[in-house]
Amino acid sequence: MRIAREQGSSPDRGYKPRILVKSCHLQDHTATMRSLVFVLLIGAACESLADKMRLTLQMLISHGRVARKMGMGPQSRINMLRNILTGLVRHERIETTQARADEVRFYAEKLVDYAKKGDTDEKAMKMASFWLTEKDLVPKLFKVLAPRFESHPNGYTRMARIPCTQNLDRAKMAVLEYKGNPFPPIYPTKKQNELTLINQLLKGYREERAQLFAAKS
Amino acid sequence: MAAYAKGLDKLIFSLRSLRNLQLRNERGLSTSVCRPSPREDNDPPKFTPPPKPVVIDKTQTVASMRNPEFIPPRQRTDPFKFSMERKDMVRRRKVLNIPEFYAGSILAVTMADPNASGKMNRFVGICIQRGGKGLGATFVLRNIIDNQGVEICYEMYSPRIQSVEVLKLEKRLDDNLMYLRDALPEYSTVDPDMKPESCSTSGEVPVNKIKVRMLPKPWSKHWERPRFGIQGIRFDLCMTPRQMEFVQKWAQPWQEYDMLKEYDTSRLEEQIFSEVQREMSKNFLPHKVSKLNMRYFFAVKVTDPNEEQRRCCQTRMRSVCPVSPYRRCLHTAAAVIVIVSAVAIVAAVITATIDITSVSYLFALSPPNPRADKKIVLSLSLSERHNANNTNFTGTEETDMAWGGSGGDDDDDDDDDEYEEDEEEEEENHSLLEIICVYF
Numbered sequence: 135m136r137i138a139r140e141q142g143s144s145p146d147r148g149y150k151p152r153i154l155v156k157s158c159h160l161q162d163h164t165a166t167m168r169s170l171v172f173v174l175l176i177g178a179a180c181e182s183l184a185d186k187m188r189l190t191l192q193m194l195i196s197h198g199r200v201a202r203k204m205g206m207g208p209q210s211r212i213n214m215l216r217n218i219l220t221g222l223v224r225h226e227r228i229e230t231t232q233a234r235a236d237e238v239r240f241y242a243e244k245l246v247d248y249a250k251k252g253d254t255d256e257k258a259m260k261m262a263s264f265w266l267t268e269k270d271l272v273p274k275l276f277k278v279l280a281p282r283f284e285s286h287p288n289g290y291t292r293m294a295r296i297p298c299t300q301n302l303d304r305a306k307m308a309v310l311e312y313k314g315n316p317f318p319p320i321y322p323t324k325k326q327n328e329l330t331l332i333n334q335l336l337k338g339y340r341e342e343r344a345q346l347f348a349a350k351s
Numbered sequence: 352m353a354a355y356a357k358g359l360d361k362l363i364f365s366l367r368s369l370r371n372l373q374l375r376n377e378r379g380l381s382t383s384v385c386r387p388s389p390r391e392d393n394d395p396p397k398f399t400p401p402p403k404p405v406v407i408d409k410t411q412t413v414a415s416m417r418n419p420e421f422i423p424p425r426q427r428t429d430p431f432k433f434s435m436e437r438k439d440m441v442r443r444r445k446v447l448n449i450p451e452f453y454a455g456s457i458l459a460v461t462m463a464d465p466n467a468s469g470k471m472n473r474f475v476g477i478c479i480q481r482g483g484k485g486l487g488a489t490f491v492l493r494n495i496i497d498n499q500g501v502e503i504c505y506e507m508y509s510p511r512i513q514s515v516e517v518l519k520l521e522k523r524l525d526d527n528l529m530y531l532r533d534a535l536p537e538y539s540t541v542d543p544d545m546k547p548e549s550c551s552t553s554g555e556v557p558v559n560k561i562k563v564r565m566l567p568k569p570w571s572k573h574w575e576r577p578r579f580g581i582q583g584i585r586f587d588l589c590m591t592p593r594q595m596e597f598v599q600k601w602a603q604p605w606q607e608y609d610m611l612k613e614y615d616t617s618r619l620e621e622q623i624f625s626e627v628q629r630e631m632s633k634n635f636l637p638h639k640v641s642k643l644n645m646r647y648f649f650a651v652k653v654t655d656p657n658e659e660q661r662r663c664c665q666t667r668m669r670s671v672c673p674v675s676p677y678r679r680c681l682h683t684a685a686a687v688i689v690i691v692s693a694v695a696i697v698a699a700v701i702t703a704t705i706d707i708t709s710v711s712y713l714f715a716l717s718p719p720n721p722r723a724d725k726k727i728v729l730s731l732s733l734s735e736r737h738n739a740n741n742t743n744f745t746g747t748e749e750t751d752m753a754w755g756g757s758g759g760d761d762d763d764d765d766d767d768d769e770y771e772e773d774e775e776e777e778e779e780n781h782s783l784l785e786i787i788c789v790y791f
Contacts, residue, residue, distance in 0.1 A: 209603070212609065241611075
């Protein structure tokens with residue numbers, strides 16, 4: 135639940151562009167069964183609602199359903215994902231909630247698969263123009279992202295879950311990025327300090343060994 | 352099945368197309384010499400060779416459409432389950448010829464029914480739906496009999512099904528013709544005594560672009576809603592334009608772009624159909640196939656076009672015709688009778704040489720005596736050497752005890768005395784007697 139902001143502040147697109155990211159660790163997801171049971175109980179309680187809505191067991195059981203429920207319905211979900219995907223293509227690294235990042239990840243990779251088919255393909259162009267709400271990103275997709283991932287068969291995105299939440303609602307956030315972006319890495323590699331004693335000794339040892347080997351040959 | 356027939360279809364199609372092209376050239380174009388233009392009188396006319404025949408093999412384009420039940424759905428089940436099912440499906444298809452058909456084609460199915468007179472049940476109808484995957488694949492036939500609409504859902508791989516004939520092969524604008532329930536009855540009536548119609552000479556299946564008139568509303572389902580995507584109904588006759596606009600409220604245009612809902616089966620199809628083709632061509636047992644079908648398998652040129660067309664309708668897939676179970680039973684029964692008779696003849700020959708009484712003794716043997724560890728020797732004499740007084744058989748001392756009881760009709764006391772006497776006599780007559788030893 136987002137708190138209403140004052141007028142004049144930046145619009146809530148559902149994501150936030152991110153350049154530098156702090157270290158992360160894994161977190162658990164909460165179950166959504168509670169909400170479903172709650173809905174059903176409420177439905178059972180109100181008889182008028184029971185008359186209008188068919189309360190089937192199918193509603194509770196979600197076997198094999200891969201798409202999460204987001205927003206205010208399937209259309210709202212697709213629109214939200216579209217916005218986030220557009221932001222990802224523009225900024226190449228964004229911060230959203232973990233659930234949204236997970237959903238968008240699938241669509242981001244599929245979009246790149248379509249982009250790989252090329253500019254001339256009708257279906258690819260239709261998909262690109264549907265999913266990217268800002269039309270200046272369509273050429274970027276075909277001319278920058280598609281050639282970048284030509285050698286990769288799959289796995290164009292990277293998702294990292296973030297521990298600290300600055301939000302008031304304590305929502306779990308994640309960072310989603312396209313690989314090969316120009317920003318510093320999410321998981322920075324720790325550089326070994328060469329000036330420590332042990333490293334200096336090891337360096338000397340390696341040099342001596344190399345000299346011996348050169349002298350032999 | 353499908354894939355094998357593919358090859359044959361291709362061959363025959365190519366033959367046909369070559370023939371047709373040749374005819375066309377004969378009729379229309381002058382292939383040999385071009386007419387010289389008025390300007391270039393001095394240059395000799397250029398010979399333009401006739402264009403090469405382009406064989407567009409349409410039978411191979413969409414193999415999945417012909418047999419959709421081979422493609423597994425998008426599930427978390429182990430692919431091994433589907434491969435096992437496919438093996439069984441191929442086995443069944445080798446026995447029963449399941450031809451190619453689509454929703455909208457007219458089929459006649461004969462099924463074994465214990466309650467029907469003549470044990471068989473024939474139903475003719477229009478196929479409205481093809482559902483299910485794997486061995487549970489079904490198809491629903493609809494017909495109207497005595498003003499009563501009847502729909503029967505048949506399982507394609509059920510052993511009760513004796514034959515599936517395609518009377519008219521065609522496609523419709525939709526894959527699912529369930530709306531025929533709410534259409535005028537004339538669109539669902541099929542003549543039960545319909546004869547198989549000739550199929551088109553090209554490999555393509557004809558599409559019947561008929562638009563069906565509906566009964567007044569309410570219908571069983573809201574067929575006008577975009578979620579069904581029905582093309583084959585005349586909505587202009589049953590609904591106003593305002594109603595049509597109102598119905599668009601249920602349209603979900605984003606579904607077309609939802610990449611999650613896409614199931615790309617191209618690679619899977621290739622793999623599966625090549626596998627099926629291999630299985631169908633494997634384990635081909637010629638002795639079980641009738642002479643008629645041998646011709647199909649070895650792709651002999653069929654010269655008579657009428658015959659070709661007739662065969663084309665009855666078996667669009669050229670494959671093994673089923674050897675009916677009755678014929679197989681007859682074969683096995685005949686074999687059994689032959690063997691039994693042979694055995695009987697041999698036995699008769701043996702009995703002719705040996706006395707019947709001695710044979711009865713041979714067969715009326717008592718159970719082995721646990722005391723008698725050593726072999727028990729039974730000697731049978733020929734009828735010529737047979738002494739009237741003596742008993743027919745002799746035995747060692749050990750066996751006398753065993754045989755005493757079953758020696759015959761005489762009393763036990765008398766038997767003992769007789770044995771003592773016989774032993775002395777036997778030592779002389781051993782060389783004359785023929786001994787048949789029976790070992791326990």
